Amino acid sequence: MVIAVVGAGMIGAAAARHLAQAGHQVVLVGPPEPQDKIRHNGVFASHYDEGRITRALDPWPFWSRVSRASIARYRQIEADSRVLFFHEVGTVLAGDKTSPYITRLCDVQKQDDIPCESLQDAALASRFPFFRFGDGTLALHETQGAGYINPRALVRAQISLARKAGARFLPDTVLGLDETADGVSIRTDQGTVLVNQVLVAAGGFANSVLATPLPLTVFARTVVLMEIDTAEAARLSAMPSLIWLEPDGNDPYLLPPIRYPDGRTYLKMGGDVVDVVLPDTAATKDWFRSGGNPAVGQMLEAQVRARMPDLRIISRHVQPCVTTFTPQNIPALERLSPRLSVAVGGCGRAAKCSDELGRLGAELALGRTLPAWALDAALPN
Numbered sequence: 001m002v003i004a005v006v007g008a009g010m011i012g013a014a015a016a017r018h019l020a021q022a023g024h025q026v027v028l029v030g031p032p033e034p035q036d037k038i039r040h041n042g043v044f045a046s047h048y049d050e051g052r053i054t055r056a057l058d059p060w061p062f063w064s065r066v067s068r069a070s071i072a073r074y075r076q077i078e079a080d081s082r083v084l085f086f087h088e089v090g091t092v093l094a095g096d097k098t099s100p101y102i103t104r105l106c107d108v109q110k111q112d113d114i115p116c117e118s119l120q121d122a123a124l125a126s127r128f129p130f131f132r133f134g135d136g137t138l139a140l141h142e143t144q145g146a147g148y149i150n151p152r153a154l155v156r157a158q159i160s161l162a163r164k165a166g167a168r169f170l171p172d173t174v175l176g177l178d179e180t181a182d183g184v185s186i187r188t189d190q191g192t193v194l195v196n197q198v199l200v201a202a203g204g205f206a207n208s209v210l211a212t213p214l215p216l217t218v219f220a221r222t223v224v225l226m227e228i229d230t231a232e233a234a235r236l237s238a239m240p241s242l243i244w245l246e247p248d249g250n251d252p253y254l255l256p257p258i259r260y261p262d263g264r265t266y267l268k269m270g271g272d273v274v275d276v277v278l279p280d281t282a283a284t285k286d287w288f289r290s291g292g293n294p295a296v297g298q299m300l301e302a303q304v305r306a307r308m309p310d311l312r313i314i315s316r317h318v319q320p321c322v323t324t325f326t327p328q329n330i331p332a333l334e335r336l337s338p339r340l341s342v343a344v345g346g347c348g349r350a351a352k353c354s355d356e357l358g359r360l361g362a363e364l365a366l367g368r369t370l371p372a373w374a375l376d377a378a379l380p381n
C-alpha cells in the first residue's frame with residue numbers, strides 16, 4: 001500500500017516520518033519555501049520563520065496533551081536527524097489572575113501535574129526585570145521542555161528522517177485528487193501520481209486540494225520583527241518566550257532574541273487584535289505576497305514597548321503569515337472517505353505539537369480510530 005502525504009509542512013512532514021519509520025511506503029508531496037515571495041504564484045506555508053513558542057501548558061487539555069507528546073520526542077528527532085531546532089529557554093504564560101483563561105490554565109496544570117513555577121508581584125518582577133507586568137498578574141513559568149523551536153529546522157529534520165526511512169519526496173504542488181475504486185490519482189503541477197491512500201496536511205491551502213471544502217477559516221496574521229544589537233541581546237539572554245492571556249481571549253506573544261538568516265537578531269511579537277478572514281486561495285496568496293500590515297506592526301510594537309520599556313530597538317519590519325481555524329478549535333483529524341484523510345487546521349498553535357498531530361494523521365491514513373481525547377474540542381465555556 002502506498003500512502004501519499006500532501007503538504008511537506010509541519011504536520012505533513014511529521015506524518016511522513018511516522019509512516020515511513022513504521023515501515024510503510026510513503027510519498028510526501030509538497031513544494032519547498034519560495035525564495036522570492038513577492039513574485040511567487042504558488043502556495044505558501046505558516047512555518048516560514050525561525051521561532052515558534054513551545055510549552056506544555058495550555059488552557060485546553062487537547063493542546064496540552066499533543067504538545068507534551070511532541071516535546072517528549074524533540075531531542076530524539078534532533079539526535080536522529082542531526083538538525084537542532086529546540087531552544088529550551090523556558091516559556092511564561094501570564095495574565096490577570098482572575099481571568100477565565102488563567103483559571104483554566106491552572107486547572108490543566110494541576111490536573112496533569114505539569115512542572116512550572118508560579119510567580120506574582122515582587123517575585124515576578126525580580127525574576128524578569130526586563131518585563132513590566134500589571135498588578136494582579138499571575139505568571140506560570142515552565143523552565144524545562146519549553147521555550148521555542150525553529151519551525152523550518154523541524155520540518156527539515158522530519159523530511160530528512162522520512163527520506164532516510166524510505167519515503168519518496170516530490171517537491172510538487174498538488175492541483176487536485178481523483179478517487180477511484182482502486183486508488184487515488186494525485187494531479188500535480190508535474191504530472192500524476194497513483195497511490196492507495198492520501199493524507200492531506202496542506203495547512204491554509206487544504207481546501208484548494210479537497211473536492212469538498214472543510215469548514216476552515218483562514219486568518220491574515222502580521223508579526224513584527226524588532227532588531228536589537230549584540231549588547232541588548234546579551235542583556236536579554238535570560239529572556240523566556242512570553243504569552244499574555246487577555247481576558248477577551250486574545251493572546252499576544254513575544255519571542256526572545258533569535259538570530260535570523262540575515263545575520264541580525266530580532267525579538268518577534270505577534271497577536272493581531274482584529275481578525276481578517278481570507279476568503280479563498282487567491283486572497284491567501286495575495287496576503288502572503290503583501291508583506292503584512294504595517295498598522296498591526298505598529299500596534300504590536302507599542303505593546304512590546306509597554307511590556308519592555310527599556311528595550312532598545314534599532315530597526316523593525318513586519319511579515320505576513322496565516323492561521324487556519326476549525327469550528328472546534330482543534331485540528332480536523334478526520335477520515336473523509338475510505339481513501340482520504342485530513343490533518344489540517346493548526347488553530348495558530350500547531351507548530352510545537354506538529355509531531356503528535358502528524359502521528360495522529362498517520363493513524364488515520366492507516367485506517368485506525370483515534371482515541372476520544374483527540375476529538376476533545378477546545379471551545380470557551
Ligand SMILES: Cc1cc2nc3c(=O)[nH]c(=O)nc-3n(C[C@H](O)[C@H](O)[C@H](O)COP(=O)(O)OP(=O)(O)OC[C@H]3O[C@@H](n4cnc5c(N)ncnc54)[C@H](O)[C@@H]3O)c2cc1C
Nearest residue numbers: 007009010011046053174202203205321346349350351352
Ligand atoms: C505568525 C504566526 C505565529 C505562530 N506562532 C506559533 C507558536 O508560537 N507556536 C505554535 O505552536 N504555533 C504557532 N503558529 C502556528 C503554526 O505555525 C501552524 O499551526 C503550523 O505551521 C501549521 O502546520 P501545518 O502543517 O498545518 O501547515 P504548514 O506549516 O503551513 O504546512 C502546510 C504545507 O502544505 C503545503 N501545501 C499547501 N498547499 C499545497 C498543495 N496544493 N500541494 C502540496 N503542498 C501544499 C505548503 O507548502 C506547506 O508546506 C503560528 C502561526 C503564525 C502564522
